[in-house]
Amino acid sequence: MQGGNLRIVEIAEVVKESPSIWTIRYRDPSPSKPGQFVMVWVPGVDEVPMSLSYTGDEKGITFRPIGETTRALSELSAGDRIGVRGIYGNSFTRTGGEVLVVGGGTGIASVIAAVEPFVSDGKVHAALGARSREELFFEDRVISAGAELHISTDDGSKGHKGFITDVVRRLLGSGWIAQVIACGPEKMLYNTALIAREFGVPGQYSVERYMKCGIGVCDACSLDGRLVCRDGPVFDGDFLLGSEDFGRFRLSPNGTRIPV
Amino acid sequence: MTSRVGKITIRNPLLLASGILGESSGSMIRVYSSGAGGVVTKSIGMEPRDGYRNPTVYEFESGMLNAMGLPNPGIEHFSDVISRTKAAGVFTVGSIFGGDENEFSHLAGKMEAYGVDAVELNLSCPHVEGFGSELGSSPERVRSVVGAVRQAVRIPVWAKMTPNVADMGSIAAAAEEAGADAIVAINTVRAMAISARLRRPVLSNTYGGLSGEAVKYVGLRAVYEIGKKCSIPVIGVGGVRSGEDVAEYLVAGASAVQIGTAVAERGPGVFGQVADELSDFMEREGFSSLKEMIGIARR
Structure with missing residues (x-):
């Protein structure tokens, strides 16, 4: 309806950015802008809003495993499937200077x-x-x-x-x-x-x-x-x-x- | 555009449906300022409930499914929301859900004391055990709940019906006999979404309620059918997203309508837009009042 229907995507890559920060990349060519978010569904666990840390065709979400859902996300590997809805929300806009x-x-x-x-x-x-x-x-x-x-x-x-x-x-x-x-x-x-x-x-x-x-x-x-x-x-x-x-x-x- | 539902007069026939943006006074005031005739709150119960885990919604082109699980702060914590909303002059209907007639009466009494203009009895939520459609599928239980609430409050009592039964007309008739002032139809249609690629249901609760354009024709049928069995006003709900949709409901016999899923599609501004579309329709078709339209398809 709003145009962000559920898509099941395969994780392309899991990157450890630091000892406590993970990034998950997945392919999704939906147009998106900085500041927008997706609803990320970890099947069997929960679905949570996450900002996109990469907005190109290879999208990314970056998080610290602190809750049940982010912990479960951090345990996934390339090839695992998750659900995403969106792209939702507005974005940061450049006003000059x-x-x-x-x-x-x-x-x-x-x-x-x-x-x-x-x-x-x-x-x-x-x-x-x-x-x-x-x-x-x-x-x-x-x-x-x-x-x-x-x-x-x-x-x-x-x-x-x-x-x-x-x-x-x-x-x-x-x-x-x-x-x-x-x-x-x-x-x-x-x-x-x-x-x-x-x-x-x-x-x-x-x-x-x-x-x-x-x-x-x-x-x-x-x-x-x-x-x-x-x-x-x-x-x-x-x-x-x-x-x-x-x-x-x-x-x-x-x-x-x-x-x- | 003034609309009458029994003894109540509202500025237009477009109400915010229960379950949509009806949890905070800020959102309800915004919906009213955007042109709604009034709002129905989220269904409020005896105790705070967090609702189900996500996913609680599933969208598709012509509608959506939801199984929120009746999240609400509990009646004791809802007085501030009602008083702020009422202080802004919003026509406010308090939706309530309970497990039996005593709970419903208690909740209705509280809502009346908080200052709502009417109560709507949720006899139709399709996805929570022990509540909603479990009561609303039985004419006897509907009669006892509506009758008890009727005794407990002086404000109008609206009964919201489930479409997930064989004969909506006789259940609506039971509500009327027990003293309901209006029938609200329909609540969502029990349904589910499956992900074949994940080999599992999508909603965490498995079952949910279908709403939006996809159910408009179920809603129209319900309003038409109930109108044949009842003489109290019917408020139509289900897939209203344009002025012409409202006209269809009115012509089918509805006195007013509620809008829910279209808020996801068109934003809270949908109320003002639909009101404009409805007056354009009336002008084009030569109607000078809503009253002239109501139920003419049944004549």
């Missing part, structure tokens, strides 16, 4: 796909943050795209010791950045959006919510009446900072409004 791309933790998987196309339109700074160097990935993609790489880790095992938002503040302070795009833990996104607003820089933020349908009917991902699956997952900073839910509330699987 120098852009700061911010990825926190597995949020890097979503923003990385924007770095490569954005470089052709001007300078791109990519700020990647993780808890430790073991959880960092795709630094090589940033470098080979020709973007400027900035790193932070909470434990200082690589790059700036501290939060990626410290790096964001320093880069925005330079005065050259005209646009921010970001994906990561909601607290990081919220703080990034606040800093960008402080510097008067427009931002686009990819928000994560629990989803059942992915197609705008179940209401599980509602954020102040906007649906993360359909109106998002990328929202602009003004909407998010003006909303009641961003950085504060989400819906649990049973629909109760609970703290993020």
